[in-house]
Amino acid sequence: MRSPEHVNQTQSMSMTWMFRYLVPVKGRMALLLVLLLITTGFQLVNPQIVQRFINTAAARGAIASLLNLAAMYLVIAVCNQLVTVAVSYLGNDVAWRATNQLRANLLQHCLRLDMRFHNLKTPGEMIERIDGDVTNMSNFFAMFIVQIVGSFILLAGILVVMFFENWVIATVMAGFTALSIAVMVFIRDLGVTASQAERQASASLFGLIEERIAGIEDVQANGAVGYVMNRFHRAMHTVFQTGRRAWMLRVIPWNATVIMFTFAVTAVLLVGLHLYLTGKVSLGALYLYFQYTQMLNDPIEQLGNQMQDFQRAKSGMRRSRELLSLQSEIQEGTADSLPDGPLHVVFDHVNFSYNPAERVLNDIHFELRPGECLGIVGRTGSGKSSISRLLLRLYNVDSGTIRVGGTDIRDLKFETMYRRVGMVTQDVQLFDGTLRDNLTLFNHSVADEEILKTTETLGLRPWIDALPDGLDTHLAAGGASLSAGEAQLFALTRVFLTKPSLVILDEPSSRLDPATEATLQAAVDQLLEHCTGIVIAHRLSTLERVDKIMVLRHGNIVEFGDRATLAADSTSYFASLLKSDAREEFA
Known part of the structure; x- marks a missing residue:
């Protein structure tokens, strides 16, 4: 009392x-x-x-x-x-x-x-x-x-x-x-x-x-x-x-x-x-x-x-x-700089759980050199998306360290982190505003010429030209006016315009038809030419151009290495996936 x-x-x-x-x-x-x-x-x-x-x-x-x-x-x-x-x-x-x-x-x-x-x-x-x-x-x-x-x-x-x-x-x-x-x-x-x-x-x-x-x-x-x-x-x-x-x-x-x-x-x-x-x-x-x-x-x-x-x-x-x-467990650091160019990524014996009773990631340890692209595969619930959430500091690790550009991400300012790291998710959020505002996330310093050039590269330009007011067309919140393919290209355009040094693609082609997937894959290839990449995929076809492969099962790394080496090794788990009907297994 x-x-x-x-x-x-x-x-x-x-x-x-x-x-x-x-x-x-x-x-x-x-x-x-x-x-x-x-x-x-x-x-x-x-x-x-x-x-x-x-x-x-x-x-x-x-x-x-x-x-x-x-x-x-x-x-x-x-x-x-x-x-x-x-x-x-x-x-x-x-x-x-x-x-x-x-x-x-x-x-x-x-x-x-x-x-x-x-x-x-x-x-x-x-x-x-x-x-x-x-x-x-x-x-x-x-x-x-x-x-x-x-x-x-x-x-x-x-x-x-x-x-x-x-x-x-x-x-x-x-x-x-x-x-x-x-x-x-x-x-x-x-x-x-x-x-x-x-x-x-x-x-x-x-x-x-x-x-x-x-x-x-x-x-x-x-x-x-x-x-x-x-x-x-x-x-x-x-x-x-x-x-x-x-x-x-x-x-x-x-x-x-x-x-x-x-x-x-x-x-x-x-x-x-x-x-x-x-x-x-x-x-x-x-x-x-x-x-x-x-x-x-x-x-x-x-x-x-x-x-x-x-x-x-x-x-x-x-x-x-x-x-x-209420205080967030995600505390902002003080470091305000990262190296120029593609970023180096290291997961150093990382453990993570959403609740104490169930561990989601167990001793995740790998290194991704600047400019390399990692493909992550695994069944639903294996921990693929958890890796991306930790990398974006949506959650804190239970133990271990994640370093980007040689710096522990817990030491980085949020603005410094998000200015250099981009992500494309399956679900695209539209905001109540113009098409221009939605593509640039209300960053008015991005020129229209750059927006149109990027959308043309990604195959969105015909869609924009068909709109009544072009970039000034008003979009309603929710994204109902976009098809699944347009939404994914839309999200990719946002990332393109930020010119990231590290990009995370979380199953970007999971809802696309083969033709749209081919267009998206070409755009992704262009994006990954200038940055470090992590691609989380259900379809193995989206991992043809990655440098390394990680296979997750129940939060553990069961296989990690060069894609070409793993594909050529008939005893590897990844090689067995390539030989089997991978689409059905990971759908």
Whole structure:
């Protein structure tokens, strides 16, 4: 059990972390504070005008005086409304500027987390964590200065004015105010934990929806719609239950203030009525007391409402802090240079596992000299793709060392590594943007002439020329507009344009017809002329021009050597593959 001092310290640190996002918008906050003071002044003045109007009318004063007071009231009311609109606009502006920076920080942090983290999270859940949680914080930020700070300013103004008007009624109002604020502060965190559970349930629901929509083909083809709907209804039931409990706990502060306000209004009215009946105050003063009491309820009620938003915001803040506190096991190095030209690659007794219970790679040890090309073959699950993931630092090795260009990859900066290493995978990701942006990955320094020359070399130029706007054609995210062959050539073009010194081809021709495979193979041959290469293949035909062969089985190297030597050795495993129907074995 944590001590109260520890809880208070944690809350203080949380609030400090939360409000530091407001520092960049402190100028707008200062302007907002000035506007709040102005609108508070307007709200305090108008009841004074009405009081004078009532007293003047009761004394049968001059019509001109009454008209002047009415005109003054109208002008102040209009001005107050204009300032209120400005306050609302500026408050939302401050909130979104502050929380958009938090969204950016969360997204950037998530993009830097390792694959072990992302393998456990669905995209739908991450969207809810990055946007949904922060939206709750944004709603709180938007009204925090406007309603909480503004409410305290208005409360202080009302009480000060009332002490000058009548200290007895002012004392009653001050007592009610102090008690209300004390109750809200005391129970301010009552619904935070429940709100966290509500946000987690919502994130799980979004994760379920995203996962099932992404696999819609399998869902429909296997008649799993009923199963998906059952999971959906169960997730919705969890959201409903957690949401109901969180809401019931969050509204307690508001209900408490409503009850206390009822007693406060009754007390003020009774005292005011007594003073009026005994002739100690005028009818206008009685109205003033009543009006200020009603005005007192508005900021108190706003504070109660903000307590609900505060609890939602704090639950989002805790979840955001939790996410930002996660550290990737992939730590960036400091080395920022690699040798020019094709890179030297060494795996030095590397061991790796995705989980401790099952080793994926066992004592992988090989060397690839600059300019050489390695072909890797093996059954599904033998560890082929794991080698490429380790080489790209998507995971850390359990033991051993991987060196590129003579440098341990753990010592390299990410930018240095990825600037010199390229990879072509089976699945090609398209982004929402122009064809040019997708080919260059939004690198505007690449000239159109270079793009067109590369695409012509790879056989993509006719496809580009057939598009309505050429390189300016807008592509939708997902890649549905590309055939399998076009997608592979598309990915190869990206790698070509980066001019890598080491390229990894992960089964690039697995989904291609023979004609497209021949086009792709010609392009690959051109690419590998200027860099070191690693080709992971199911089809042995794609390994005809590699220099070395590695055969993997259950994470172990069962054979490694020169391709020509292994092919000529009738006792080698690779030679037996060449003689057998390799396509069927590795399909």
